[in-house]
Amino acid sequence: MGERLAGAEKEVLVEIVRFTQKNGLKGAEGGWKDFLARNDKKFGASVSDPKKRTKDVLLAFLVTFSKDFQKYFRKLVRRHAERRAIEQYMNEFSGRISPEQKLVQLTTEHLDYRKNYYFPSYQEGWKVMRIGKVSSSMNSGAMLAIDCEMVLCHDGTEAVVRVCVVDNKLEVKLDTLVNPLKAVADYRTHITGVSKKDLEGVTCSLVDIQKSLKKILAKGKILVGHSLYRDLYALKFDYSRVIDTAYIFKYANLPTTSTASLNSLCKSVCGYSVREDGEPHNCLKDAEAAMNLVTAKLKHGFNDPIEIAENSVPEPDQMKLLAHRIPVYLPCQELLKIFSGNPSIDEKIDSRIRGEFYSTCISFNDIDEADKAFDELDGQETKDSSGRLQKSVLLKRDNGDVAGFFVRKMVYGSRLSNSEVLKKRPQPTENTEQKKEDANGDNRKRQRTSKKHAKKAKAPVVE
Structure with missing residues (x-):
């Protein structure tokens, strides 16, 4: 195995295992889930998140790969050590760091950096340059x-x-x-x-x-x-x-x-x-x-x-809707039943799994079809943490279970002002007759609806 890989921190080994998942790499006992199914009689592959596994299990999986792959894994460990050394140097000698290097650090801190900048340089034809x-x-x-x-x-x-x-x-x-x-x-x-x-x-x-x-x-x-x-x-x-x-x-x-x-x-x-x-x-x-x-x-x-x-964002992004906070037990293909038009779905969601939830993109043929699908989506309007409009929907599965998640446009423009909210959700004219009608309607509703039913009616269920 080698001292470098065996001495790596658990979080580094987790990254390497996830790298093998993303690239479909397999050792002598297959991929990560194959390895778990063969060697864990209690849980099998049901607990497949590498973060939830011990360091010994992660190492046992990585040792099933060939020597050439292990050599590459050690390179990933070295990269992590370099990042740690850079972080330590920046903390100790912050006054000596060039402004340009601070932008390098800002790049490496981005959420997508490790996903996109871990290259398959173990493959033929790749060149690796040390810093x-x-x-x-x-x-x-x-x-x-x-x-x-x-x-x-x-x-x-x-x-x-x-x-x-x-x-x-x-x-x-x-x-x-x-x-x-x-x-x-x-x-x-x-x-x-x-x-x-x-x-x-x-x-x-x-x-x-x-x-x-x-x-x-x-x-x-x-x-x-x-x-x-x-x-x-x-x-x-x-x-x-x-x-x-x-x-x-x-x-x-x-x-x-x-x-x-x-x-x-x-x-x-x-x-x-x-x-x-x-x-x-x-x-x-x-x-x-x-x-x-x-x-x-x-x-x-x-x-x-x-x-x-909005009109300057890449057109492919405008042709998508983002579905997020989806329970991991809900197959992504089942999401399509709630959308109008002729959508397709991105099934490559492994890199976007967050604990018990995941996110994925729904793609449409054009921007108008994506806009129409969002507008016709039956769901309660909410806002995400950045103030962007989204819809909270419930999906009733064939087995009778109900799953909830959120859907929003990939591009929606700025935070909604009061005037924009009025345009999206017009308010009734406030006059005496309307108030009487609303009051009468509320009374009838209270007579028909129990408190228990009212609690359950937070969002519509899509059959």
Whole structure:
């Protein structure tokens, strides 16, 4: 097993086991649940949350993997140790920390960081770059911003076809087309701006790009990008000293599961649009925009939540509804019965399980269909902790049980003002006749309804 893995803290082992779950990795005794079913006669796989298992059980599972996988697991332990060393250094020498490094730390503290930045670099073709000594990297403020364009290949993977890198003065350090070296199914020219003709005669490969990145990132430079993990994944380049511009700002009117697009964030923070509607991406402009966002953050702080205009949020997010606080015993496919239209559901919910509940997204064919489904949803209107409007619904299952959860739009705009509330829920005109009618109605209702029934009628049940 090795001393490094055996000596790791339990929370680190929990992360590694969850990593194996997310990536469908299996040891000699199968996946995590297979291992529990075989080795725990009392509980089996019914208590599958790694956090609820002992350190010995977690280690016993991880030792069933091959030596190559265990080597990778030790790398994850080392990463955790590096983060701890950085945190300790920042606490002890806070006055020596560069402002740029504080944004690196802000990125690593984001809820989605560990989910998105734990790369499968055990796979063939990946390059891993160490960050070097903690003391030297903490004082460095040198930054490079990167952006890539990817095409869809016939094997179902994405391949990089253009890479651009700029420094903090927006000077171009790298701008090159890349030959994917495999059959391309869709060049996505309307997005990437790259066509088959553009790649004719291009000899630069992904390996060449990886070598260039190792060279220009030497001496602990910070890599900047928007949703940077997507670029690093496509580049097969594992690097941990990063600033993700999607993570360093707070959003006043987006759910915690969403981030703003690069274009909408630049509108709110820098006052300009990276591209017009329908215009293809420009790799170089996107890299410059990411650097401009970091520069603005360093200069102005932007510590208060930023308002993101609804119509500037990525259209795919507007075509979804978020269902949350769903009991784990309720299969996600059963949720579809309460929505109008022709929705589908994201069944990859493992990373969003929180104790006894989980959340998932319901996808629709277009924005109008998503809006209509929410408006027609039979449920009591409430607000979440950030003041966003949502609906509390109850679903009656085929076995007679009733399950409750919440549904809200992925994008709903700002907190509702009094005038907006009136528009959403018009109040009756307050006149004498209406008051009499309401009073008579209340009396009749009290005669018909028992107190017990009134307590149960908090929210409608969807059959």
